[in-house]
Amino acid sequence: MTDLDEHIPTQTTTIGHGDVMIAAITSCTNTSNPAVMLAAGIVAKKAVEKGMKVPAYVKTSLAPGSRVVTEYLNKTGLQTYLDEIGFNLVGYGCTTCIGNSGPLDAGIEEEIVEHDLIAASVLSGNRNFEARVHQNIKANFLMSPPLVVAYALAGTVLKDVYLYPLGPDREGNDVYLKDIWASLDEVKEILQSAFDPETYKRLYSEFAEQNPLWNQIPTSEGAVYEWDTESTYIQEPPYFEDFSMATGSFSDIKGARALAVFGDSVTTDHISPAGSIKPSSPAGVYLQEKGVTPENFNSYGSRRGNDRVMLRGTFANVRIKNLMVSPVEGGFTCHQPEKEEMSIYDAAEKYQSENTPTVIFAGQEYGTGSSRDWAAKGTRLMGVKAVITQSFERIHRSNLVGMGVLPLQFKEGESAQSLKLDGTETYDLIGLETGNIKPQQDVLLRINRTDGSIEETNLTLRIDTPIEIEYYKAGGILQYVLRQLLSNQ
Amino acid sequence: MTHNLFNSRRTFKTGEGGEGVFYSLPQLEAEGIGNVSRLPISIRIVLESVLRNYDGGKKINEETIKFLAGWGAGGERTEEIPFVVARVILQDFTGVPLLVDLAAMRSAVERMGRDVGVIEPLVPVDLVIDHSVQVDYAGSEAAYQRNMEMEFLRNEQRYRFLKWGTQAFNGFRVVPPGIGIVHQVNLEYLAKGVFERDGVYFPDTLVGTDSHTTMINGLGIVGWGVGGIEAEAAMLGQPVYILTPDVVGVNLTGELPQGATATDLVLRITEMLRKAKVVGKFVEFYGEGAASINATDRATIANMAPEYGATVGFFGTDEKTLEYFRSTGREREQIETIRNYYTAQNMFGIPKEGEVDYSSNLNLDLATITPSVAGPKRPQDRIELSNLDDRFIELFSQSVADGGYGKNSDELEKRFMVTMGAKTANIAAGGGEQSPKSIPLPMLNNVSEKNTNILSEVEMMNIARLPTA
Numbered sequence: 001m002t003d004l005d006e007h008i009p010t011q012t013t014t015i016g017h018g019d020v021m022i023a024a025i026t027s028c029t030n031t032s033n034p035a036v037m038l039a040a041g042i043v044a045k046k047a048v049e050k051g052m053k054v055p056a057y058v059k060t061s062l063a064p065g066s067r068v069v070t071e072y073l074n075k076t077g078l079q080t081y082l083d084e085i086g087f088n089l090v091g092y093g094c095t096t097c098i099g100n101s102g103p104l105d106a107g108i109e110e111e112i113v114e115h116d117l118i119a120a121s122v123l124s125g126n127r128n129f130e131a132r133v134h135q136n137i138k139a140n141f142l143m144s145p146p147l148v149v150a151y152a153l154a155g156t157v158l159k160d161v162y163l164y165p166l167g168p169d170r171e172g173n174d175v176y177l178k179d180i181w182a183s184l185d186e187v188k189e190i191l192q193s194a195f196d197p198e199t200y201k202r203l204y205s206e207f208a209e210q211n212p213l214w215n216q217i218p219t220s221e222g223a224v225y226e227w228d229t230e231s232t233y234i235q236e237p238p239y240f241e242d243f244s245m246a247t248g249s250f251s252d253i254k255g256a257r258a259l260a261v262f263g264d265s266v267t268t269d270h271i272s273p274a275g276s277i278k279p280s281s282p283a284g285v286y287l288q289e290k291g292v293t294p295e296n297f298n299s300y301g302s303r304r305g306n307d308r309v310m311l312r313g314t315f316a317n318v319r320i321k322n323l324m325v326s327p328v329e330g331g332f333t334c335h336q337p338e339k340e341e342m343s344i345y346d347a348a349e350k351y352q353s354e355n356t357p358t359v360i361f362a363g364q365e366y367g368t369g370s371s372r373d374w375a376a377k378g379t380r381l382m383g384v385k386a387v388i389t390q391s392f393e394r395i396h397r398s399n400l401v402g403m404g405v406l407p408l409q410f411k412e413g414e415s416a417q418s419l420k421l422d423g424t425e426t427y428d429l430i431g432l433e434t435g436n437i438k439p440q441q442d443v444l445l446r447i448n449r450t451d452g453s454i455e456e457t458n459l460t461l462r463i464d465t466p467i468e469i470e471y472y473k474a475g476g477i478l479q480y481v482l483r484q485l486l487s488n489q
Numbered sequence: 490m491t492h493n494l495f496n497s498r499r500t501f502k503t504g505e506g507g508e509g510v511f512y513s514l515p516q517l518e519a520e521g522i523g524n525v526s527r528l529p530i531s532i533r534i535v536l537e538s539v540l541r542n543y544d545g546g547k548k549i550n551e552e553t554i555k556f557l558a559g560w561g562a563g564g565e566r567t568e569e570i571p572f573v574v575a576r577v578i579l580q581d582f583t584g585v586p587l588l589v590d591l592a593a594m595r596s597a598v599e600r601m602g603r604d605v606g607v608i609e610p611l612v613p614v615d616l617v618i619d620h621s622v623q624v625d626y627a628g629s630e631a632a633y634q635r636n637m638e639m640e641f642l643r644n645e646q647r648y649r650f651l652k653w654g655t656q657a658f659n660g661f662r663v664v665p666p667g668i669g670i671v672h673q674v675n676l677e678y679l680a681k682g683v684f685e686r687d688g689v690y691f692p693d694t695l696v697g698t699d700s701h702t703t704m705i706n707g708l709g710i711v712g713w714g715v716g717g718i719e720a721e722a723a724m725l726g727q728p729v730y731i732l733t734p735d736v737v738g739v740n741l742t743g744e745l746p747q748g749a750t751a752t753d754l755v756l757r758i759t760e761m762l763r764k765a766k767v768v769g770k771f772v773e774f775y776g777e778g779a780a781s782i783n784a785t786d787r788a789t790i791a792n793m794a795p796e797y798g799a800t801v802g803f804f805g806t807d808e809k810t811l812e813y814f815r816s817t818g819r820e821r822e823q824i825e826t827i828r829n830y831y832t833a834q835n836m837f838g839i840p841k842e843g844e845v846d847y848s849s850n851l852n853l854d855l856a857t858i859t860p861s862v863a864g865p866k867r868p869q870d871r872i873e874l875s876n877l878d879d880r881f882i883e884l885f886s887q888s889v890a891d892g893g894y895g896k897n898s899d900e901l902e903k904r905f906m907v908t909m910g911a912k913t914a915n916i917a918a919g920g921g922e923q924s925p926k927s928i929p930l931p932m933l934n935n936v937s938e939k940n941t942n943i944l945s946e947v948e949m950m951n952i953a954r955l956p957t958a
Contacts, residue, residue, distance in 0.1 A: 010911045016904040017896075018881050024624075028672040028704060029755070029792040033785040036750050056909060061627040065619075065673030086628040091636045092669045093622035094580075102624035102636075106912035111905050118885060118894050120865070124752065126701065126793050128864050138894065139865035139881065144752030147862065147874070158878050158901075184747050195816035204678040204818070207668050213641045214665040219652040223605050225592040233646040237589060240597035274582075298643070302621070305585040305647060373586060373698075373717025394769070395716050398730065402718040465569050465730060467548060477718060481725045482594050485607045 013056050015111055017118045020058050021104060021137055023152035025087060025145045027097035027125035028065040034194030035187050036124070037069055040087075040145035041078025042182035047153055048081045050180070051170025055155035057108055060086035063095040067203050072194040087149065097125035101134045112136045122151040150177055232290050237307040238381070239478055245486065248473050250432040253357050253385050253406075257336050258423040259348055260315060260322040261416050262362040267369035268396060272310065272378050273317040274301040281331070282312035282345040304374060307381060314378030315344040323416075324423035336424055337450075348382035358382070359427055361416040362389040367396025376403040380476070386429060388445070388459060390415050397462055404476035406432075407462035408443055414457060424450050429459075439464050494543050494551065495520040501690070501833035504825030509690045512541040515835050523558030527846045529736040529773045530805040530836055532560050534692045534711045535572055537834070541691055542573040548728055557733070562846040566735060571728030574694045574712070575684045579616040580671045583698035583717050585647055588616075588654045588661070590721060595657075610660040611726030615679050616651065617664040617671035637667055671697070672704040676788055677817050680708055682806065682827035690830055696723050700795040707788030708813065709806030709831075714795065734800060736771040737762075738847030741778025743856035751786040754855065755793050756863045756871045762797035763869035765851060772799040773847065778855045779804060780839040784813035796868040806831050807838045866892070 015021075030036050054060060062082060064070060070089060073079035082088070094100060101121075103109070112119050113136060120139040121128075128140035141157060151157065154166045165174035208214065220226055227236045262270075277283050277297040286308060287297055303309040315322075316331035324334045325341055334340065335347045342350075351358050360379070366389040367375065376399035379387065386406040400407045408429070410416075428446040440460055447455045463469055474480035492498070497516045503509040514533055517540065518525040525533060536557045543549050548571050556568055579587060595605045622640045626632040641648065648666075655663045664674055681693045695705065695712035702714040715729060723729050739762075745754065762772060774790065787804040794802040804810075806827065814824050831837040860874040865884065872880045885901055887893025 010908055012906060012908045014904040015907050017885065017901055018878075028670040028701065029789055030752055031670070032673040032676055032704070032792075033751055033789050035783075035785065036752055036789075039750060057907070059624075059627055061624050061632075063622075063624070064669070066669030066677055068677060083630070088628055088630060089633045090624045090627050091622040091633055091640070092667055093619040094670055095622060095624050098620060100620075100623040102627065105907075105909045107907045107909050110912070111907045115903075115905055116896075117905070118881075118896065120881075122862075126796055127868055129866060139884075141862040141864035141872075141877070142752075142756065142868055143862040144750040144860075146750070147752075147860065157881050160875055160878050162875050181748065184745075197816055197818035200677055200816075200818035208663075208665055211665045211667050213637060214648070214652075214667075217641075217645065217648050217652055219649065219656065221653070221656055223657055224595050224599050225650070225653055225657070227592075227596070231646055234585070234589060234650045236593050236596060239590070240593060243597055243601075301582045302644070302647065304582065305589045305650065373583070373721075376716070376718060377586075394732065395719065399716050399718045402722070467571075467728075467730075477722050477727065478590060478594065481722070481727060482597065482608075485725075486598070486601075486603060488607075 011056055015057050015108060015117065015119075018120055018139070018156050018158035019117075020122055020151050020155055020157060021108065021112075021119045022059045022096065022101055022121035022123065022134060023054070023148050024060075024096035024101065024121070024123040024125070025062045025148050026095050026123055029126040030124040030145050031063070031065040031069055034069075034072060034191060036145045037064070037073065038076065038078065038190055038194065039182040039187050040149050041073055041076065041082055042186055043146045043149045043180050044085055044087060045078055045081040046180035047149070047175070048084045050175055052085070052153055052167050052175055052180075054085045054152045057105070058086070058152050058155055059101075059104060060152050061090045061096065062087040063090050064092060067092060068194070068200060071199050071203070076190050076193050085149070085152070087152075096121075096123055096133060097127070099133060104134065104136070109136055120157045122148050122157070124148050146182055150180070232287060232292055232306060232309070233303060234305040235307055239476065240482065243479060243482065245483060247483070248475055249435075250437050250473065252431070252433050253359075253427075253429040256357040256359045256385060256427045256429070257351060258324065258361055258421070258425070258427070259351070259358040259382065259384060260333050260344060260360055261324050261421060261423050262360070262366075263321060263323060264363035264390075265365050265368060266320070266362050268367055268372040268375040269369050270315070270317045270320040271367065271375040272300070272314055272372050274372070275299055277309075277313070278318065281316050282343050283309045283316060286312050307377070310374045311378055311381045312345050314374070314382055334423060345382070348384070352383040357385045360384055360387045361421060362387065363415060364390045365393060366391065367393040369393075373399065376400050376405065379403065380405050388416075392462060397464075398468070401463055401468045401472055402477040404472060404479075406472070408445075408459040409462050411458060411460065419447065419455065419457065421447065437461070437463070437469055439466065439469065492543055494540070494554070495522055497540060499833075502829050503690070504822035504827075504829065509685065509826070509830070510688050511690045511830060511833060512537060513834065514540075517558050522555055523560070525558055526835060528560055529738070529771065529845050529847060530709075530840065531706075531711055531771050531773050531801060531803040532557070532736060533834070533836055534694060535570060537692060538573050538694060539570065541689070542571075542728070560733065562736075562848045564733070566733045568733045569730045570733055572694075572731055573726070573728045574612065574696050574723050575691065576613045576615070576693070576695045577610070577720055577724045578671055578675055578679065578695055578697035578702060579614065579720065580620050580699045581616065581618040581647070581651070582620045583720070584616040585651065586717055587698070587721050587724065588651065591658065592654070609658055610724045612724060613660050613662070614724055615662045615664065617669065617674050618648070618651070618666040619670045622666060640666055671699060672701050672792065675705050676708060680705055680710055681823065682708070682710070682810070682814060683823075683830045690826070692830075696720055696729050701792055703794035703801050704788050704792040706794070706801045706803040707791035708784060709804060709810050711801060711803065713800050731800070732769065734769065734771045735848035736773055737765065737767050737799070738845065738850045739772060739774045740776040740842055740850060740852045741774055741782075741855060742776055742852065743778055743854040744781065745855045745858055748860055749858040750860075751782075751789045753861050754786070754858050755790045756861050756868075757858055758790055758853065759793050759797045759863065759869050760871040761851070761853065762799065766798070768798035770799055770848070772797070772802045773845075774802065774804050775840040775845065776842050778853070780807060780809070782809075784809050793868065805836065805839045
C-alpha cells in the first residue's frame with residue numbers, strides 16, 4: 001500500500017466561527033443529477049480561470065454516487081478545474097453524507113475543541129443533524145454542488161454572497177458569486193455529455209472484474225458458510241438454536257422484572273447505537289477479551305454481522321436515560337431485588353440465568369429514528385419478553401413482533417409515571433393464555449409492589465394483524481419462514 | 490399461484506413483439522371493483538401487487554383487493570396492506586446481517602439433515618457496498634486509490650463473507666466497493682421499470698435497507714426504506730405490511746428560474762412538506778411542472794422523502810422516464826415493454842390537474858424557487874441564500890434551549906492561529922477497521938476519546954428535542 005506517513009508541509013493560518021471546514025460534493029441526492037454536478041464544474045472552472053483559491057483550512061472532497069460522473073466530468077474537462085481547487089475524487093460511496101468524512105487537520109480540530117468554535121460544513125447531502133457530518137462541526141448546511149464550491153472559495157458562511165465578494169482573483173480584484181455562477185443555458189449546453197448510453201453500458205458490465213482489490217479477497221465456497229468462530233465481525237446468530245417444526249403458542253408472563261424504565265422518544269439509536277464502541281462498555285470489554293484493541297473497535301454499524309457485539313451494545317448508548325438509575329446516563333440499570341447497579345447487558349444476562357422474564361417500560365414514540373434491525377434483535381437476545389410503551393413507532397413495533405417480542409401499549413392517559421412504576425415491582429401479563437389471541441386485544445398488567453399492594457390495568461396488545469400472530473407464535477418471522485420453506489419442501 | 494380473479498389476467502404486446510401476461514387494473518374497474526382510474530398512480534402500483542399476489546386468502550384475500558381498489562381520498566386508515574415487492578436492495582452496513590441470517594438458516598437446515606437449497610432469496614436481492622469508504626485522504630490525486638486501499642484493509646472479514654454470499658445463492662448479487670452509491674446505482678443500472686417472471690409482467694417495486702431508497706420513486710418505481718427484518722421478510726417472499734396511506738398530491742406548475750437548481754427545489758419542497766405534515770403518507774407529484782422536469786430532478790426530489798417525512802415522493806412513468814432509461818443504456822425492447830405495459834394499465838404519463846383524487850392537494854409554482862441552503866441542524870430549516878450570514882449570527886448567541894449555540898455575540902469575530910500539518914490527525918470511527926495496518930501510522934497514538942456517535946446519535950436526539958413529526 002502507499003506511504004501513509006508522508007510529510008505534509010506545515011502552514012499557519014487563522015480560523016474562527018462560521019468558517020467552512022468541510023466542503024463536500026457528496027450524496028446520491030445530488031451526484032445522480034448531472035445538471036447540478038456540471039454546474040459545480042462550471043463554477044470551479046470560472047474560479048480557477050480567475051486564479052481564485054480555496055482557503056487552506058477547508059477540507060474539500062468530491063464523492064460521486066457512480067463512476068459515470070467521473071466520465072462526464074473528464075469528458076467535459078471540468079474535473080481538472082475541480083481538482084485544481086481541491087475537489088479531487090475521494091471515492092464512490094456515501095462518505096461525508098453518512099459521517100464518513102474522515103479526520104480534519106489535527107491542529108484545526110484542537111483549536112475547534114479548545115475554543116468551542118462553531119465551525120461549519122457545506123455539503124450537497126440530505127442530512128445535517130449535529131455531529132452527523134463530523135463530531136466537531138456544529139453547523140452543517142445542505143446546498144447544491146455549485147454552492148458548495150462557492151462556499152469553499154468563500155471559506156465562511158458569515159458572508160452575504162450576493163453583496164460581498166467570495167474572494168480575490170489572481171490580481172487581487174474582487175470576485176462575486178455572479179461572476180462565476182453557472183447559468184441554466186451553460187449547463188444545458190453540455191448536459192447531453194452526461195447521457196451517453198454506451199458509457200453506462202460499459203461501466204455497468206462486468207463491474208465485479210473491474211476492481212482488483214475485490215478480486216484479491218479470498219472467498220470460501222459452498223452452499224453452507226463455514227463460520228469462523230474467531231471472527232469478531234461475522235458470527236452465527238443463535239435464532240435457530242432450539243428450532244423445531246412445532247408451532248409455539250402464547251402464554252402469560254409472570255413475575256417479570258423491569259430491565260429499564262425509559263421516558264419519551266427513545267430512538268432506535270438509543271436502543272441499538274450505530275457509532276463508536278466505548279472501551280468500558282460491555283461490547284468494548286468483549287472485543288478486548290477477543291484481542292481487539294480499542295483503536296480497532298470500529299463502529300457498531302460495521303459489526304452488525306456479530307450478534308455477540310450487537311447484543312452487548314443493546315441499550316448501551318451513552319445518552320440513554322433509564323429512570324431506574326437516574327440521573328446516571330448510559331446503559332445502566334438496577335438489578336432487582338438486590339438493587340445492584342450494573343450495565344443493562346449484565347442485568348439481562350443475570351435475569352436470564354435466573355429464568356426471570358424481563359420487560360421494558362417507555363413513554364411516547366418508542367423506537368423512532370432510522371429503522372434498525374438490531375434494535376429488535378438485541379431486545380430479543382436480551383431475553384426481554386414485552387415492551388410496554390405509551391406509543392410505538394410503526395416499523396420498530398412490527399420488528400419487535402418479527403423478533404418474537406410482545407409490544408404492548410398503555411391505554412390513553414396512562415404511563416409508567418402515572419402508575420408510579422420505579423422498577424422495583426414485579427409484573428404479570430395476563431390474558432395471553434387463551435387459544436384465541438386477537439390483534440389489539442386487551443392484556444392485563446398486574447403490578448406487584450414492594451409494599452405488598454397490587455394494582456391492575458389494561459394494556460393494548462400491539463400485535464396488529466393476523467399474520468403477526470402467526471409470526472409471534474412461531475417465535476419470530478425468521479422461524480416462521482424457515483418452517484414454511486421446510487414444510488413446502 | 491396463477492389466478493384470473495375478476496378476469497384480470499390479460500395480455501399486452503411486449504417490447505420484443507410477443508404477448509405478455511399482466512394483471513389488468515382497468516379490468517378491475519370494468520368489473521365494478523373500484524374507481525381505479527381516479528386512484529393516485531402510486532396506489533395503483535401497490536394495488537397491482539396485491540391483485541397479482543392474491544393467494545386465496547392465506548395472506549391476501551379478495552377483500553384486501555376490493556378494499557384497496559376502493560381507496561377513498563378521505564377514508565379512515567386502519568387497514569394494513571400486504572405489499573409483495575419485485576426486488577430488494579441493500580447497502581453493506583444493513584446487508585451483512587441479512588446475509589448472516591440467511592447463512593444461519595442454511596446452517597440450521599443442514600443440522601436438521603434437510604436440503605439447504607430450500608433457503609434462497611425468493612425475490613432478487615442486490616447489495617451495493619457503499620457505506621464503508623471514508624475520506625481519510627482528500628484534496629489530492631492519490632486520494633481515491635488510498636481511501637479504497639484503507640477501506641479494503643478495514644473491511645476484509647466482511648467483504649470475504651459477502652463474496653461467499655454471491656456464489657452461495659442464486660438471487661443474491663453484490664456490487665463491489667468503488668462502483669457507487671446504492672441509490673444512484675439503482676437509478677442508473679438496477680432499475681428495470683417493468684419485471685417479468687414466468688411470463689407475467691408487473692411494475693418494478695422494491696424495499697431497501699436504507700432510508701433514501703425512496704429516490705427510485707423519481708422513475709415511477711414505488712419503493713421505500715425498511716428495517717432489516719422487513720427486508721428479510723421481503724427477500725423471503727413475505728409481504729411488507731403498510732398502513733393504507735393518505736396520498737398528498739403536489740401540483741407543480743411553472744418553470745425553474747435562472748439561478749435556481751434542483752437542489753434549491755428539493756430544499757423548498759422539504760420545508761413545505763414538513764410543515765404540511767406528510768409523515769406516514771405517500772406524496773405524489775403531478776401537473777405540468779412535474780411533467781416538465783427531467784427524471785434526474787425528480788430523483789433528487791424523491792430522494793429526500795425521509796427528510797420531508799413521507800413514505801414516498803412519487804412521480805409517475807412518462808416519456809421523460811423512458812428518456813432517462815434510454816440515455817442510461819437500457820435496451821430498446823425493455824423501454825418499449827415499459828411503455829406498452831404502463832399504457833395497457835392506463836398509467837402512462839404524469840396526471841394532470843383534476844385527473845386523480847388525492848387526500849389533499851398542495852401547489853408549488855417552480856418559478857418561485859430561489860437559491861437556498863438548509864441548516865444548520867435540520868434539513869427542513871431552509872434559509873434564503875442572502876440570509877445565511879444573518880441566520881448564523883442569530884443562532885450564534887441564541888440559547889441552546891432555543892436551538893442556538895449559546896455563545897456571546899462579541900466572540901463571533903475572534904480568530905485563532907493554527908498551524909496545519911504539524912500534528913497527526915485523529916481517526917474517526919465509521920466504515921470499518923480490522924487490521925492495525927489500516928490506521929495511518931501517525932494516527933495511532935492520537936486516538937480520539939470522544940464518544941460521540943458519528944452516524945446518528947445526535948441526529949436522533951435532535952429529533953427527540955424538536956418534535957417535527
